[in-house]
Amino acid sequence: MSEFWDSWGGWIVVLLRCVFSVAFVMQIVPVLIWGERKGAAYVQDRPGPNRAPVDIPNPLDIPRLLGDVLAGRPLKYKPVVSLRAAGLVHTLNDVVKLAFKEDITPNHVEKFYWTIAPVIAMTIALCTFSVVPFGDTLLGYKLQVSDMDGGLLFVLAMTSLGVYGIMLAGWASNNKFSLLGGLRSSAQMVSYELAMGLSAVVVFLQAGSVSLSDIAAMQAQPLDILGVVQIPALNWTVFSPFGFLAFVLFFVSAFAETNRTPFDLPEGEAELVGGYHTEYSSFRFALFFMAEYANMVVASSVTATLFFGGYDVPFLSGETIRANADLILGVLGVAGIPAFLTFAVIAWKRQGRPFYAAIPKDDPRQNEPKFFTAVWLGAAGAHAALAAVGFMGGLTALSTWAEMPALGGDLLALVLHVTCLIVKVLMFCWVFIWVRWTLPRFRYDQLMNLGWRYMLPTALVNVFLAAGWIIVRHELFA
Amino acid sequence: MTESVLFYLFSLLAVIAGVSVITQRSPIASALSLVVCFFALAADYVMLDAHFVAVVQVLVYAGAIMVLFIFVIMLLNIREPSPGFTPLSPRGMFGMGAAGLLGVAIIAMLDGLVHAPMATLPEGYGRIAEVGKVLFQGAYLLPFEAVSLLLTVGMIGAVVLAKREV
Secondary structure, X not given: OHHHHHHHHHHHHHHHHXXXXXXXXXXXXXXXXXXXXXXXXXXXXXXXXXXXXXXXXXXXXXXXXXHHHHHOOOOOOOOEEEEOHHHOHHHHHXXXXXXXXXXXXXXXXXXXXXXXXXXHHHHHHHHHHHHOOOOOEXXXXXXXXXXXXXXXXXHXXXXXXXXXXXXXXXXXXXXXXXXXXXXXXXXXXHHHHHHHHHHHHHHHHHXXXXXXXXXXXXXXXXXXXXXXXXXXXXXXXXXXXXXXHHHHHHHHHHHHHOOOOOOOHHHOHHHHOOHHHOOOOHHHHHHHHHHHHHHHHHHHHHHHHHHOXXXXXXXXXXXXXXXXXXXXXXXXXXXXXXXXXXXXXXHHHHHHOHHHHHOOOOOXXXXXXXXXXXXXXXXXXXXXXXXXXXXXXXXXXXXXXXXXXXXXXXXXXXXXXXXXHHHHHHHHHHHHHHHXXXXXXXXXXXXXXXXXXXXXXXXXXXXXXXXXXXHHHHHHHO | OHHHHHHHHHHHHHHHHHHHHHHOOOHHHHHHHHHHHHHXXXXXXXXXXXXXXXXXXXXXXXXXXXXXXXXXXXXXXXXXXOOOOOOOOHHHHHHHXXXXXXXXXXXXXXXXXXXXXXXXXXXXXXXXXXXXXXXXXXXXXXXXXXXXXXXHHHHHHHHHHHHHHO
């Protein structure tokens, strides 16, 4: 085992990290598509997607089914449960629809560029996540695909390359609306890149590094107020004097870079049909569609890492988690029990809803509340088991058994850090969705004015003020 | 070993893309070949431990300057291949190849004459911190500031000249 690990361990870790970073982005995308629809429905005061079901064999029917089959009785019910999962199944249907639609290549397009454009868009979106750290260390390995020296510069470089996908799509589609969409997109992205880079400079100045793992590690340090008080949290850049303005500028630029409303002029449907993706159908369109959400995930995770501590759990530093791993696991297990029991009660109560009264008694959708009650009860049970394992010192025992003293604490730290990063990412993604369904689209001159006349000078002044503040602090208190 | 193989692969890619820039007929294809060339050069810089230069190469050249180039090409919507282009005759190609080989031979000879022993790179070579120290604390501070002033003057000049037209 040890020899094998010495020769192949490094490669396995690299592979796992790559797989994780792609999976991280790709797994949040369907959730976001669902979130977008539910968010739109919430803003517009309607229920949103809630119909499409997926039928699976009902595990709760197994005892009844066995009894009937063994006794030779005819079945009077379908042993099936229809899961609607609050509309999550719609995303699955979308994928099937897009994959099986006819893939049309119009005759008038520039074939080569038209084909590679969506691929470029998606590839760039997935590459960018590789410099974002999703935890501190696991058995000495950094939890980041590549801790390159460039760090955030790499993110900026990749976002600036992302425009090629949209530009090429617009140009290669060979019609004037798509071309206008591509032109708008390139002008917009070049303009907002400057404000984005300058607002990030404040973070560089405070962290003294461009590497995202250094920036995240710096924010995980306790907050030191004039060398007198030390608070074990809140050392995030957004709470620093000039960090908040930098955060606002960065996040607004991120809206422009991801082409989201109110900056979605490249696909403004009122004047440009569909903008740069008018000519695309089937899975080529799906690539653009997914790239937009992947860009949102990446922009959110970079914002979280730069300004909100990244993977940092507030009030729980990596050392604290490792030192008290068993206790933390026990407490989390206990805290999880009431939470999941509440979910179970909610699921059970749904049985009486008008929807279930309105559909026939033998409809497989009737089984849904019972199924979810069982799932949530199971989750509560699992949490009880976790609490027991934690309080009995299970993580320490695991480390001793595997002969790796740091294993238990590192695993718990990894899970907590990744969960924390996901929570932060989803929070920012929700802001993206919220803004999209709240604000109308800018006019193009307003967009350019905002970028060049307001955001760029503000970002510049902010950099000077932050630099001055750092010198003053250094001279006075250090 | 892996690094030198990758280095030569990317160098080959850069040369192919560079040749493609001048042989492609459509302006967009030429511009995109140039982007690929920049990208391959950036990969070569990474192999040479010049991380900062590599990232800036992509950020500035591929990400900003070439985007503006392509923007202009798209805005003017030039689709016809450039007219004055005639493919090289076999004689011309042979001549170019011979000239290239001669050049390589001369460089190899000079390289043999002045070949210095391999120097070991200092700690942190090519990293952002080191590049920053060289630019802002070393002997290059004055040239650096002079160049940035020159660029500002050029930019303002361009705006003033263009503004007169409007």
